[in-house]
Amino acid sequence: MLTDILRAGEKVPAGVAHLPVEEGTSLWGRLPCAADAPVLRLEPGDEAVIDTLSHEGILEDQGRDPRAFFGAHGVEPEQVLPDAIALAAGHPGRDRATDGPHVVTGPIHVAGARPGDLLKVTILEHEMRVPYGVVSNRHGRGALPGEYPAGPATVSVFAGVEDTADGPVGTMAPRAGAERTLRFPLRPFLGIMGVAVPGTDRPHSVPPGRHGGNIDINLLTAGTSLYLPVQVEGALAYVGDPHFAQGDGEVALTAMEASLRSRLRFDVIARDDAVAQFGEVVGPLAETSEYLIPTGMDEDLDLAVKDCVRHAIALLQARWGLDPEHALAYLSAATDFDISQVVDVVKGVHARIRTADFAEVRP
Incomplete structure (x- = not known):
């Protein structure tokens, strides 16, 4: 397994805005609404380097102690992200009974974005912040609720990252102590990309919608773009739910969840131009090469x-x-x-x- 981690503030390109994920720049379990103040302001065409944090390893059913959780899988303390430790120790405002699990970075105000326009978010680069991830299955969710997991406890399967001649791959032991190892391709992407909704009520982080949010489209890798119908002034964009890999369907409930740093460009397409290019866009629309x-x-x-x-x-x-x-x-x-x-x-x-x-x- 690789050992490098990417901490907040490290290796940020000169001249590009950097948004870390910390108490003042994130929500946990909810998505931004019009009443939320932006944590970053950009002009159309600007780029930003944004850190995201996976919720796996910091949730209550995993002990809410990432050093202990990942340590049980052989991860040394210095390989655990400090922002994960800090958030798990005391991020305020999350109600476990009513809020979602996702950590969301933002919101970001993009000047000139108005309702009816499209916000174009172009993914320039994803960098893995850690060399490991987690796939979890919890009762009541996933494609087979009530069947898996077989017992009452959450099943969290640890997955490593291994360097090969063809680049990094994911690794997973098929059972505890097994000598065989499963290997699979990595395609990092952000599961949550969205814009704020009108009003003063923050949406739950789990269900996606017209605002985007937890859309979990695994094609949104580096080099692709996502178009989102702007609903409030400035769009108030946000990202989160980072993945290293996911199959279509995401049947267990989560896929290989792991923290990313993403370099994104934000552009505004005025309503008339948007209609001419795409018709009336009523929900997220993605574009690849x-x-x-x-x-x-x-x-x-x-x-x-x-x-x-x-x-x-x-x-x-x-x-x-x-x-x-x-x-x-x-x-x-x-x-x-x-x-x-x-x-x-x-x-x-x-x-x-x-x-x-x-x-x-x-x-």
Whole structure:
């Protein structure tokens, strides 16, 4: 296993704003609303280096003592992030009975962002802050609630990071003391990316929605962008729930959760330009070098799929001038609809529309 960790303030590029994750710059279990004061102010086009902290290893059912929790898995005290220790020891305001588990960094005010605009968040880089992570399964959640875990206690499976000739990979022993090791690819991304909602009530951190939040789309790796419908002045953006790896579905409840540092760029797309490019965007929309990725969300997975298909049709109409019948036919022939996650109360589906297919199409 690798041993390096990335502490707050270390190796921050000169001239780029840095947002650490600490009591004054984060929420635990809730997402920002319009009443929250920004902890960072940016101009459109600005970049920021933002630290995020995984909730795994600091929660009450894990002892709320990351040194003891990770120490039991062979992690030395100096390999535990100081900000994880500090937050677990006394972050105020979280009600275990009513709030979510996620630590969220922000909110960030982006000048000129107004309701009706789109906030474009471009992921320039993700850096692993620790060389390990955790996958947990808790009763009442996950794809098989009541079946797993088999007993009353939370099951938290430790996963390491190993350097190979092809880059870092995740490692996991299939059982305690096993000599065999499972290895799997790492694709770091942020599970939570969102904008504030109107009003004075902070949303729970678990269910995603029009504001983004806990969307858990594993395609949001370095080089991709997320478009979010702005709902309040300045957008008040935030990020959190860092992952090193996740399969579509995230069936255990969490995936390989582990702390990241992310370099992000924030741009504002005015409403008229947004409509011309994408149509009426009613929820998060992602973009990679290969795909446009509309989303659908609902507590009912069938309805989430329908929601995603409708959004995909509307996108094809606006972007390339397809009529609805041809848009639906194309989607059926050429587009994958993937389950983002099934464990966050509101289930998520995302479509991968291959932009190369439209190279010769004129609106």
